[in-house]
Amino acid sequence: MSVRPDFSRKAELAGTLVRLVPARREHAAVLHPLLADPEVARLTGSVHSTEAAADVPWTVEQVTEIYDRWSRAEDRIVWVIEDIATGEVVGESVLHELDSGNLSCGFRIWISGARDRGLGSESVELTLRHAFEEQGLHRVGLEVYAFNPRARRVYEKAGFVLEGTLRQALLFDGEWIDAHVMGILAHEWRARQRT
Ligand SMILES: CC(C)(COP(=O)(O)OP(=O)(O)OC[C@H]1O[C@@H](n2cnc3c(N)ncnc32)[C@H](O)[C@@H]1OP(=O)(O)O)[C@@H](O)C(=O)NCCC(=O)NCCS
Incomplete structure (x- = not known):
């Protein structure tokens, strides 16, 4: 029997380097x-x-209200990333914009203060495993800016494929930056688990 996505089920995900x-x-x-x-x-x-x-454009109170809402959201799952080595929260990993009819959703992630130690790569793996194995999704998509080769590397390592480019999608410091659209499908994920 196939699993139907239900983002109100918010499970803890345990890895070697991180706990989501x-x-x-x-x-x-x-x-x-x-x-x-x-x-x-x-x-x-x-x-x-x-x-x-x-600058942080939000107060602590506003961020509290946002996370409170997200903890009950039915179209997104937000995990805080805990660095197992230190026990510290270092960022977040997110499945969002659930489209139940098309069995798809978006993905985003950020880490602060603990980058380049493999935590992001493991967080992506754990999040994708949850998306495909526990939520029964068919597709996970994301956007990554052209000035972010590290994130692109992490996504490619996890099996995301470049699907297209949104030209000049971001204006930063007076320059136009392209956004690359990437996606991974359930059968691609499963094929990678067998190799
Ligand atoms: C993107 C992010 C989540 C990755 O997590 P991380 O823990 O730093 O990444 P990891 O250590 O797991 O892996 C980084 C990989 O990128 C590679 N890398 C680092 N800098 C790079 C660069 N300038 N160009 C290409 N590859 C680079 C590393 O060598 C490593 O690949 P490897 O495992 O093959 O050696 C994290 O860096 C981050 O939050 N960055 C700031 C916010 C952000 O970019 N969010 C994503 C928006 S789309």
Whole structure:
């Protein structure tokens, strides 16, 4: 019997380097300062200038309200990424924009203060496993900016395929940046698990 996607089921996912814990309102206090990371703001397209990247545009109260809402959302699952080595929360991994009719959703991720140690790669693997094996999805898609080769590398390693380019999709520091559209399908995911 095939599984139907149900994003109100928010399970904890355990790996070797990271634990993905469904985000709750209590996580806002620890996530709020991480959101001030200029690299996260720039690479996620949250701001339009280096100057703006240093500010968090939300108060702790606003972030608390957002995570409270997301903890009950039926169209997204937000996990905080816990670094097992330190026990610290270092970012978030997200399945969002659930389209139940087409068995598809979007993906996004950010990490602050613990990059380049393999945590992102493992978080992507755990999130995709949940999407395909536990939620029965057919497709997961994302967008990555052309000025973010590290994220693109992580996505390609996980099996995401380049599907197209949104030309000049982001204006940052007065320059136009392309956004690449990538996706991975369930049969591609399963084929990778057999190799
Ligand atoms: C993207 C992100 C989640 C990746 O997580 P991470 O823990 O830093 O990444 P990992 O350590 O697992 O892997 C990084 C990979 O990129 C490679 N890499 C690092 N810098 C690179 C660069 N400039 N160009 C190409 N590859 C690069 C590393 O060598 C590694 O690949 P490998 O495992 O084959 O050696 C994290 O860096 C991040 O949050 N960045 C800021 C926000 C962001 O970019 N979010 C994604 C928006 S689409």
